[in-house]
Amino acid sequence: MDVKTLCLGVLSQGDASGYEIKKAFEEGPFAHIHAASFGSIYPALEALRGVGQVACRQLSQDKRPDKKLFSITEAGLAAFEKTLLSEPSPDKTRSDFLFILFFAQHLPAEKLARLLDQRIAWYRACLERMDDCAAQNGDAPPGAAFVRGMGQAVYRAAADYLEQNRAHLLGRVEKDHQSRDRDQKTIPPHASVSGAAAE
């Protein structure tokens, strides 16, 4: 699913500028589904215009920079619906947060606690935003409502897990640090290279 297809999808829901498309992937209805950056969106829109799948008109705005409003053409809609029928490639997740947490015993306890708290707050904020979106937009098409519900279920599970296991993780890591400190007084420091956790 390349960025051209993502843009067509957003435009099938209504006209938008490149900036607005970006926002749809940041805080809009596609926030938890797919990421896309300016560096791919603007060239994608230009390419779509080149093959006649989107049309573009310039808008001069008061007290705002000019805007290019894009709309999907019939050709674009046809291409989009065809792409929708192809097999989805597997999901790709890239979470620095989880990767760092994997090595929790390498982190200072305060840093770890802050990391967890920040993430919990982030999930809660997302959930609130999605609730608002659901309340405002009660008549969303079935697919959109379903996907939003799934996002909420998953984020809720993540936030709950973090809250319920925060203390346990911090306790285990703290114990690890203590036993490592003890070990370092009795055995040479280079005896355990890879952090040899254990106790």
Place this chain on the structure above:
Amino acid sequence: MDVKTLCLGVLSQGDASGYEIKKAFEEGPFAHIHAASFGSIYPALEALRGVGQVACRQLSQDKRPDKKLFSITEAGLAAFEKTLLSEPSPDKTRSDFLFILFFAQHLPAEKLARLLDQRIAWYRACLERMDDCAAQNGDAPPGAAFVRGMGQAVYRAAADYLEQNRAHLLGRVEKDHQSRDRDQKTIPPHASVSGAAAE
């Protein structure tokens, strides 16, 4: 969190070849955390070797192709632990599945049902694999166990949501298709552009 850092993280858990590192991100302990491809892993290992953060020795294997076993050096471990302290960039998700589902009303009902069933089966298979991993590896370091638990909680929530809302979505989409068919008999087809899915 670039691929070099990801490789260092895997190697901090034990020696591995490029191929084994890839597997760690596909079905291993990092499966639901981060994705990485051969095209980035092999150059990353080569670059790390160039700056002395990993060491490499060739292994001739019986009935298998030769293998390059990489191990992290003290310099590599130091660099890795320093990187761990930097702020994680926000998570990036790329889910073709959810994007397609967003436009469920553009899909034939059978296709939609198959999509949902496949995904439910995929989640259940992942959960089983993670259960096995947890059973085999009861003494995992605290961070690894925590992250695995979070993955399980999230995948379980996703699978449950799909199962519990599958029928409702299919019903709503079916109803949409019917009312659209009815409309097309009474009003001109080009009256609604962005819903013109038809069949």
Place this chain on the structure above:
DNA sequence: CATGCATATATAGGACTGATATATGCTGGA
């Protein structure tokens, strides 16, 4: 009054993915 933020478009350089090439041995089906 300055710094920063939101709106808005654009691009260059580098990072990463997906596909492909090469080589070997094993396994399951025709």
Place this chain on the structure above:
DNA sequence: TCCAGCATATATCAGTCCTATATATGCATG
């Protein structure tokens, strides 16, 4: 028996995508 396909294993390239930056304007906040 033979062949196709799969798992193991490394490597590279073309194309895609992200990060950071540049530019411009108005508004808010200290």
